[in-house]
Amino acid sequence: MNKNYEKRFKHTAWFTNARFGMFIHWGLYAIPARGEWIRSMERISNEEYQQYFDEFNPTSYNPKKWAKLAKKAGMKYVIMTTKHHDGFCLFDSKLTEYKTTNTPAKRDLIKEYVEAFRAEGLKIGFYYSLIDWYHEDYPAYGDRIHPMRDNINYKNKKHNFSNYLEYLHGQVKELLTDYGKIDIIWFDFSYDDMAGEKWQATKLVNMVRMLQPGIIINNRLDEKANIEINDPPIYTGDFGSPEQIIPPEGIINAQGKPLPWEACITLNDNWGYKSDDNNYKSTKTIIRTLVECVSKNGNLLLNIGPDAKGNIPKKSIQILEEVGAWMSNNSDSIYNCGKSQLDKPEWGRYTASKNKIYAHIYDRGIGPVNFRNLKGKISKVRLVSDRSEIKLSDYWTTLDFPKDAFIDFASADLPNEIDTVVEITLK
Numbered sequence: 172m173n174k175n176y177e178k179r180f181k182h183t184a185w186f187t188n189a190r191f192g193m194f195i196h197w198g199l200y201a202i203p204a205r206g207e208w209i210r211s212m213e214r215i216s217n218e219e220y221q222q223y224f225d226e227f228n229p230t231s232y233n234p235k236k237w238a239k240l241a242k243k244a245g246m247k248y249v250i251m252t253t254k255h256h257d258g259f260c261l262f263d264s265k266l267t268e269y270k271t272t273n274t275p276a277k278r279d280l281i282k283e284y285v286e287a288f289r290a291e292g293l294k295i296g297f298y299y300s301l302i303d304w305y306h307e308d309y310p311a312y313g314d315r316i317h318p319m320r321d322n323i324n325y326k327n328k329k330h331n332f333s334n335y336l337e338y339l340h341g342q343v344k345e346l347l348t349d350y351g352k353i354d355i356i357w358f359d360f361s362y363d364d365m366a367g368e369k370w371q372a373t374k375l376v377n378m379v380r381m382l383q384p385g386i387i388i389n390n391r392l393d394e395k396a397n398i399e400i401n402d403p404p405i406y407t408g409d410f411g412s413p414e415q416i417i418p419p420e421g422i423i424n425a426q427g428k429p430l431p432w433e434a435c436i437t438l439n440d441n442w443g444y445k446s447d448d449n450n451y452k453s454t455k456t457i458i459r460t461l462v463e464c465v466s467k468n469g470n471l472l473l474n475i476g477p478d479a480k481g482n483i484p485k486k487s488i489q490i491l492e493e494v495g496a497w498m499s500n501n502s503d504s505i506y507n508c509g510k511s512q513l514d515k516p517e518w519g520r521y522t523a524s525k526n527k528i529y530a531h532i533y534d535r536g537i538g539p540v541n542f543r544n545l546k547g548k549i550s551k552v553r554l555v556s557d558r559s560e561i562k563l564s565d566y567w568t569t570l571d572f573p574k575d576a577f578i579d580f581a582s583a584d585l586p587n588e589i590d591t592v593v594e595i596t597l598k
């Protein structure tokens with residue numbers, strides 16, 4: 172392996188072994204409850220948005236409950252918004268008045284979040300928006316997405332972008348200095364010429380790695396976000412971050428070697444709380460998406476959007492608890508696992524750890540379940556959920572397929588209709 176590849180591999184080992192994380196999008200936008208892009212979509216000015224700042228007081232916020240839910244779901248790390256595009260800070264930044272400690276909440280929500288999730292043993296991540304629609308020195312008129320992009324009153328407004336960069340770098344320094352060990356920083360996002368060294372990204376990443384040597388960084392400081400090329404810019408970060416999609420072949424480098432990546436997915440259709448969005452994915456879809464990510468050497472970062480009182484939507488809780496029930500019996504096939512060398516089977520997917528293969532069987536099919544080209548290569552098969560033995564089948568109907576191994580399930584239905592996992596130990 173080339174030195175850079177080996178270094179990235181070692182630096183991200185805990186992340187690629189963890190496989191499953193919680194994303195949390197929360198802030199003032201939970202009050203209008205129309206998603207986190209409401210300011211841009213509805214061209215809401217700072218003045219019009221101020222009403223939400225003046226009333227923000229999530230009296231039900233209890234991050235200990237959130238952390239227990241994440242742990243129960245089988246999540247190993249968490250990433251919460253410290254500042255989203257609206258510029259509102261959920262932490263007690265000394266560089267702005269636009270923060271939760273100045274709202275009726277009077278709380279550093281990030282401090283409480285870090286303490287609660289760290290107490291449950293999860294690795295801690297911060298989402299930090301490079302974009303800031305509140306800051307007076309962030310370009311507004313003519314920008315592609317700023318709420319005031321076509322407001323003529325902003326046309327001749329002067330802004331001093333270096334002031335904004337000092338603010339951005341200063342806040343990242345606060346976040347990586349004041350809250351103990353931070354394991355991930357998740358920047359979002361670069362676009363048009365607002366990318367790369369426009370953010371003074373090399374200087375920023377050097378500071379990040381100096382403050383938190385073990386931290387891993389996503390790839391969104393880079394306009395191309397291209398970790399696949401040989402020796403990408405230092406600010407391209409440690410892992411790829413496909414959004415609302417699973418890369419068909421995972422993410423591999425120019426030499427065809429697997430790279431760390433994490434698909435971020437919403438439970439419904441919104442990152443931030445949207446009160447009328449009941450388009451939730453099924454528990455089956457979430458479990459099979461997690462398996463698909465792992466089968467392609469990737470992670471799943473699954474999002475929740477708490478409401479303005481600080482409650483996680485009930486449907487989100489229900490799905491996470493159901494995912495957790497499956498994970499409690501089957502996580503051996505997820506943690507420390509990745510892509511198998513075997514071709515994808517018809518009935519589901521394979522994942523693999525160093526010395527085990529996990530068959531994720533979705534379709535029962537007819538008769539014995541086929542393991543292509545594994546005849547004579549298997550020493551034992553176990554049902555992961557209860558470690559019970561599954562005998563290899565030598566039923567006469569299998570004799571026509573001499574290269575293949577087979578197992579049989581007594582019942583016409585699978586033990587778990589969403590995903591029955593069997594562990595294969597090869598000889």
Ligand code: GLC
Nearest residue numbers: 196207208359360414435442
């Ligand atoms: C997109 C959205 C942003 C969200 C992010 C999560 O960048 O603009 O609102 O935080 O996706 O990946």
